[in-house]
Amino acid sequence: MLRVTKAKKKTKADDAEKLARRSVIDTALAMSRSGLSPGRSGNVSCRWKGGMLITPTGMAYETLKPRDIVFITAKGTLPGKSLRKPSSEWRFHLAAYRARPDMNAVLHTHSLHATVLACAHKPIPAFHYMVAIAGGKDIPPVPYDTFGTQELADHVAGGLAQRNACLMANHGQIAIGKDLASALELAHEVEVLAEQYSRLLALGGEPHILPDEEMARVLERFKSYGQRAQGT
Numbered sequence: 001m002l003r004v005t006k007a008k009k010k011t012k013a014d015d016a017e018k019l020a021r022r023s024v025i026d027t028a029l030a031m032s033r034s035g036l037s038p039g040r041s042g043n044v045s046c047r048w049k050g051g052m053l054i055t056p057t058g059m060a061y062e063t064l065k066p067r068d069i070v071f072i073t074a075k076g077t078l079p080g081k082s083l084r085k086p087s088s089e090w091r092f093h094l095a096a097y098r099a100r101p102d103m104n105a106v107l108h109t110h111s112l113h114a115t116v117l118a119c120a121h122k123p124i125p126a127f128h129y130m131v132a133i134a135g136g137k138d139i140p141p142v143p144y145d146t147f148g149t150q151e152l153a154d155h156v157a158g159g160l161a162q163r164n165a166c167l168m169a170n171h172g173q174i175a176i177g178k179d180l181a182s183a184l185e186l187a188h189e190v191e192v193l194a195e196q197y198s199r200l201l202a203l204g205g206e207p208h209i210l211p212d213e214e215m216a217r218v219l220e221r222f223k224s225y226g227q228r229a230q231g232t
């Protein structure tokens with residue numbers, strides 16, 4: 001009898017992990033379908049058992065099975081036999097979870113317009129009130145460093161300590177969320193804002209930037225109404 005109960009518990013835990021692995025795949029597929037990750041760029045993770053579950057390196061999202069998603073511990077180690085190698089960017093995913101204990105999902109892409117601005121080292125200023133969706137009055141780029149390095153992870157952690165999304169100089173963008181759906185939605189918002197701002201710059205002349213007091217008011221309203229109530 002006792003053995004049966006134990007077996008059932010184990011199955012439940014296994015199911016929960018399989019579900020989390022499946023959610024990472026579904027988010028990666030949704031990212032790809034929405035055009036946010038040109039040329040197979042990008043990677044997705046969610047917090048799991050103190051560490052994280054992250055997409056593997058060099059595999060098309062369409063071919064991924066739950067067992068292909070890689071578990072990495074909080075210390076950055078791969079326990080046991082891992083079937084796949086994690087995304088080469090796993091260090092900044094882990095750094096994001098350390099910097100933001102309140103967040104549970106990380107999404108990174110080289111989405112077109114965010115990457116264009118990141119390569120110009122241009123922050124997205126408060127040209128539109130929706131910029132506040134990233135948690136501040138602008139969406140700044142974090143400094144460049146070689147992909148896969150701890151130095152880059154440190155820069156990303158520094159940026160995400162201040163915002164829920166950042167541009168990454170000469171690289172792309174990163175967005176975090178309470179869950180995978182929120183991180184994906186934020187990455188999409190950042191890309192839309194980046195496209196709008198790029199087009200505004202192309203018009204020439206000085207863009208009209210909202211003053212800090214107004215952005216502080218918008219940030220307050222986002223807090224009280226929740227992010228989903230902003231779409232007016």
Ligand SMILES: [Zn+2]
Pocket residue numbers: 041042089108109110147171172
């Ligand atoms: Zn990248």
